[in-house]
Amino acid sequence: MNKETRLEMLTRLRDENPEPTTELNFSSPFELLIAVLLSAQATDVGVNKATDKLYPVANTPQAILDLGLEGLKSYIKTIGLFNTKAENTIKTCQMLVDLHGGEVPENRAALEALPGVGRKTANVVLNTAFGWLKDNEGKYFLAVDTHIYRLANRTKYAPGKTVDQVEANIIKLTPRKTEFMFNLHHWFILHGRYVCTAKKPKCGSCIIEDLCDFKDKVSD
Template identity: 75%
Template sequence: MNKEKRLEILTRLRDDNPHPTTELEFTTPFELLIAVLLSAQATDVSVNKATRKLYPVANTPQAILDLGVDGLKDYIKTIGLFNSKAENTIKTCRMLVELHNSVVPEDRAALEALPGVGRKTANVVLNTAFGWPTIAVDTHIYRVSNRTKLAMGKTVDDVEQKLLKVVPKEFKVDVHHWLILHGRYICVARKPKCGACLIEDLCEFKEKIE
């Protein structure tokens, strides 16, 4: 895909949604961190349902630590992989209390050192909580980037590095949100809604569906 076409795609996505954000509900960097940790292989809808009950009771590292693993499980048992997520969340809260004064660190290495937090989760926190121009590539963004030919790669890391290289600075903070929403609602996996797509004429996907 050439530079001009890529720029037009990003411009249209921006014009359609000038102030995008995550669909996960949060009010603090810590709430966002826990929500993203819980969202692995789960929907944002299921995570929001759980955190709406959890956060009024416990929305700080110490408060969740005080719940204990079993107490936390009661709040998140409707989310997939809740057993391992409860263990990791408690361990993460303990590290935040003991190593970071209960504050979510604005530092990639420190974030990735937390249990259950990988590069994608760290990218989401750095981008959404702190405004870093990072791009967290999930299955939606991987699909959209390859399908449209916006930024092709064989792995999520490949796509992330390609996006960081080809996306102009002015779009970097928001492009993660535009692409994930586009993949979630328009460029869906099985039957993309090409007829309703605002970048259909620019997309280089050969098997478009009207």
């Protein structure tokens, strides 16, 4: 795939959805952080069902600590791996209270030091909650989930054998236009979730089918 094709692909995705965003419900950086932490191996719909009940009761680190571990579990028990996620959430809330005054730090290293928070979660928070395009060292970054990894490899937009390779290749190959660098994450997730699905991609109704290098295209 050449740079002209990549540019056309992003242009079409932009024209279809000029202002994409996460489908996780949140109204603060903390709510987003917890939602992303809970979303590992779970759907956004499932996470939203849980947090829509949790956040009206507890949407700050101290409020969740006041619920206690078992109290928190009662709200998120419908989410996969809820026991581990509840423990990490409690530990994360304690660190936010003890080290950051109850606020989510706008800093990669501090975010990645929180239990259950890795590079992908930190990237999502920095990008979506704080509007970052570049990290503390001035380098572009991108949160790569399973949808983005699949789409980058399947279309041949930026293939890579690991998540880190895909992130690096997307950054290297994406046109340096703010709207593309900022929104590609959401475009690819949404396209992978609803069109370029894992088991049976909807190639016949895909707006970038003619640009995609996937060899095993299928009709709807």
